[in-house]
Amino acid sequence: MPFADRLAALRSVKELLMKRREDVLQILFESCNHRTAVGEVEISIATLEGAEREMARFRPPRLEQLAVLMPSNIPLYSYILYLLIPSLYTERLVFRPSGRISSQSERLHKLLGEAHGLPIELRQTGQRDFLRNDVTGSQVLVFTGTFDNAEKIRHQLRKDQLFLYFGQGVNPFVVGPGADVGQTVDGALRARMLNSGQDCFGPDVYFVHTSVSSQFCNLLSRRVRSLKHGRYEDPTADYGSMYYLDAFEEALAHLMDDRVFILVGGRADLTEGHLTPTVLVRPVESVTNPPELFAPIFNIVPYTSREWLHGALRHQYFEERAMAATVYGDEPELVDMLRQRHTVSIDSTLVDIENGNEPFGGRGVRANYAAVGGVRHTEPLLVSKAVADHLSPLVRGGGAG
Numbered sequence: 584m585p586f587a588d589r590l591a592a593l594r595s596v597k598e599l600l601m602k603r604r605e606d607v608l609q610i611l612f613e614s615c616n617h618r619t620a621v622g623e624v625e626i627s628i629a630t631l632e633g634a635e636r637e638m639a640r641f642r643p644p645r646l647e648q649l650a651v652l653m654p655s656n657i658p659l660y661s662y663i664l665y666l667l668i669p670s671l672y673t674e675r676l677v678f679r680p681s682g683r684i685s686s687q688s689e690r691l692h693k694l695l696g697e698a699h700g701l702p703i704e705l706r707q708t709g710q711r712d713f714l715r716n717d718v719t720g721s722q723v724l725v726f727t728g729t730f731d732n733a734e735k736i737r738h739q740l741r742k743d744q745l746f747l748y749f750g751q752g753v754n755p756f757v758v759g760p761g762a763d764v765g766q767t768v769d770g771a772l773r774a775r776m777l778n779s780g781q782d783c784f785g786p787d788v789y790f791v792h793t794s795v796s797s798q799f800c801n802l803l804s805r806r807v808r809s810l811k812h813g814r815y816e817d818p819t820a821d822y823g824s825m826y827y828l829d830a831f832e833e834a835l836a837h838l839m840d841d842r843v844f845i846l847v848g849g850r851a852d853l854t855e856g857h858l859t860p861t862v863l864v865r866p867v868e869s870v871t872n873p874p875e876l877f878a879p880i881f882n883i884v885p886y887t888s889r890e891w892l893h894g895a896l897r898h899q900y901f902e903e904r905a906m907a908a909t910v911y912g913d914e915p916e917l918v919d920m921l922r923q924r925h926t927v928s929i930d931s932t933l934v935d936i937e938n939g940n941e942p943f944g945g946r947g948v949r950a951n952y953a954a955v956g957g958v959r960h961t962e963p964l965l966v967s968k969a970v971a972d973h974l975s976p977l978v979r980g981g982g983a984g
Contacts, residue, residue: 584638584639584662584671584672584673585644585646585670585671585673586633586645586670586671586673586674586859588770588981589670589671589701590634590635590666590671592662592666592670592700592701593631593634593668593671593699594666595669595698595699596631596663596667596695596698596699597628597631597632598616598698599695599698600624600628601628601756601815602970603622603694606881607659607665607694608621608624608816608979609808609816610658610659610687610690610691610694611623611658611659611687612816613623613684613687613780613815614656614658614683614684614687614814614815614826615656615778615815615826616663616778616813616817616820616822616823617815617816617817617818617820617821618817618818619777619778619782621780621786622777622782622934623657623659623660624811624847624935626657626660626939627659627660627662627663628941629938629939630660630663630664630668630938630939630940631663631667631668633666633938633939633940634671634940636940637668637694637940637965637967638671638672638967639778641965641968641971643966643967643968643970643971643974643975644672644970644971644975645672645673645674645739645972646669646673646674646723646970646974647673647674647675647720647721647722647752647948648673648674648675648676648715648720648721648958649673649675649676649677649715649721649722649723649725649966650667650676650677650678650679650718650721650724650725651665651666651673651676651677651679651682651724651725651726652678652679652710652713652724652725652726652728652736653665653677653678653679653681653688654681654727654728654749655681655682655683655684655827656684656689656778656783656895657758657782658680658681658684658687658691658909659663659691660939661727661972662688662691662692662695662697662699663939664939664966665678666678666693666703667699667701667703667937667967668690668705668753668940668966669723669790669966669970670696670699670702670965672967672970673695673856674702674722674758675704675815676701676702676703676704677703677704677706677713677717677721678704678705678706679705679706679708679710679713679717680705680707680867680984681705683739683827683926684903685707688751689705689707689847689856690725692705695802700930703764707761710759712956714736714739718744718926719979720744720758720978721744722745722974723745723746723970724736724740724743724744724745724746724747725747725749725862725966725973726747726748726749727748727749727750728744728750729750729751730748730750730751730948730949731787733748733750734911737954737959740954742955742956742957743955743956744955745953745955745970745973745974746944746953746955747945747953747964747966747969748951748952748953748954748955749846750906750950750951750952751772751875751904751906751947751949751950751963752783752789752875752904752905752906752907752945752950753786753788753873753875753901753904753905753906754774754784754785754786754787754906754907754908754909755786755787755788755789755790755896755901755908755909755983756770756771756774756786756788756789756790756794756908756909756911757789757790757791757892757908757910757911757912757914757917758771758789758791758795758796758799758910758911758912758916758981759910759912759913759914760792760794760795760912760914761795761909761912761913761938762795762799762911762912762913763906763911763930764795764799764802765800765802766911766930767795767799767805767911767912768799768802768806769883770909770931770935771786771789771928772803772806772807772931773805773808773934773935774786774909774932774933774934775866775879775880775881776821776822776879777934779812779822779823779824779825779879780822780825780860780876780877780878780879781825781826781827781876781877781878782857782877783828783877784804784806784907784932784933784934784937785874785877786909787873787874787875787882788871788873788882788883788884788885788920788941789881789882789883789884790885790886790892790895791884791886792886792887792924793885793886793887794887796883796885799829799883800862800864800883803862803881803883804846804847804862806858806860807847807848807862807881809875810822810860811855812824812859814886814888822860822929824852824855824856824857824858825856825857825858825877825878826856827877828856828875830876831851831856831858831878833857833874833876833877833878834858834876834878834880835851836879837876837880838861838879838880840861840864842960844863844864844865845861845862845863846862846863846864847860847861847862848860848861848862848879849861856918858878859879860879860880861879861880861881862881863880863883863884863885864885865882865884866885867884867885867886867887868884868885868886868887868888868895869884870895871884872898872900875904882955889914889917891918892917893916893920896917896920896921899921900906901947902924902947902951903945903947903948903949903950904947904949905924905925905945905946905950906926906944906947906951907926907928907933907943907944907945907946907951908921908925908926908927908928909927909928909929909930909931909932909933910927910929910930911930912930923946924946924947925945925946926943926944926945928960928965940948940965941965942962942964942965942968943961943963943964943965944962944964945963946963947961947964948961951963951964951975952964953972955967955973955974959979960973
């Protein structure tokens with residue numbers, strides 16, 4: 584481990600998250616609800632605890648500098664994944680927070696910095712200046728965002744720089760024959776309602792076998808009607824109003840276009856940005872290319888034929904966005920097919936299997952890739968593993984300095 588002495592700094596951050604938990608939560612409550620914020624703290628602690636094992640397993644080489652264009656959500660977890668863990672093998676780290684949560688990120692960095700004292704610098708500059716002044720001197724750039732922006736950035740980098748892109752996935756949620764309907768509905772709610780629906784893990788489509796679709800839709804509808812709306816800091820609330828106004832607008836447009844399929848919900852308070860959780864049920868085996876929505880919307884497509892479902896999931900739209908998938912019930916052939924390109928959770932949600940010290944994602948070019956030497960490698964990503972796999976030969980050969 585190039586900077587093994589920094590493990591003490593990571594332990595100090597872990598202690599801070601435990602001792603000053605309320606201070607951290609108050610920062611997180613600005614953009615996410617109570618349940619999501621608590622979960623983010625817990626997985627951040629678990630990821631810090633697994634840092635030393637991660638380094639021993641993947642053995643990334645020493646880097647001079649790593650740069651990060653941070654995402655617009657999960658500010659604490661992103662800080663752990665993209666900055667603190669990489670500090671164990673990187674001399675200097677620089678990051679630019681998303682403009683949507685810039686103030687929140689700045690205060691979180693200041694609080695965590697009191698514990699770690701590491702050479703991690705925040706830049707309050709425009710993206711163009713950040714690319715020109717900070718990324719130029721970095722061996723690695725981490726970016727979470729849209730595919731089109733990723734491609735624009737990638738073409739500006741040198742071939743010896745490693746670009747790690749974390750993008751979008753459809754995250755299909757399949758309810759097959761024999762699924763435990765109660766367990767499945769619990770999972771469907773847990774996955775879609777994470778951060779009031781504003782999370783990239785949220786499934787954009789639910790394929791439900793017709794043998795259980797009536798039960799599933801009825802129980803889901805009852806559960807959705809009973810969800811409690813409240814302020815983000817309210818521990819008794821199931822969800823809150825939407826923080827991201829553009830996501831709110833996109834969700835409303837989607838519901839207007841597909842309002843004939845609304846079974847439950849569909850009401851919005853424009854003043855508060857409150858969208859009631861909404862269930863849409865489409866005709867059996869409808870062809871659909873579901874948009875990525877950061878909203879509490881359940882898009883359900885019943886299916887009868889396994890062949891139809893396999894064909895739908897092999898469509899180019901799904902293939903390009905192959906990141907993660909969930910399967911409940913008896914669909915072994917589907918699981919085998921999905922595993923070729925997705926991270927797959929079985930009878931559990933993506934939230935349940937998330938591990939910050941393991942590669943995650945799929946092989947869809949719009950979902951995630953590592954790019955170096957002019958070549959994109961679509962693969963599940965973990966920063967330390969990607970650095971070890973793609974930069975170790977360059978570093979040993981002196982080509983990445």
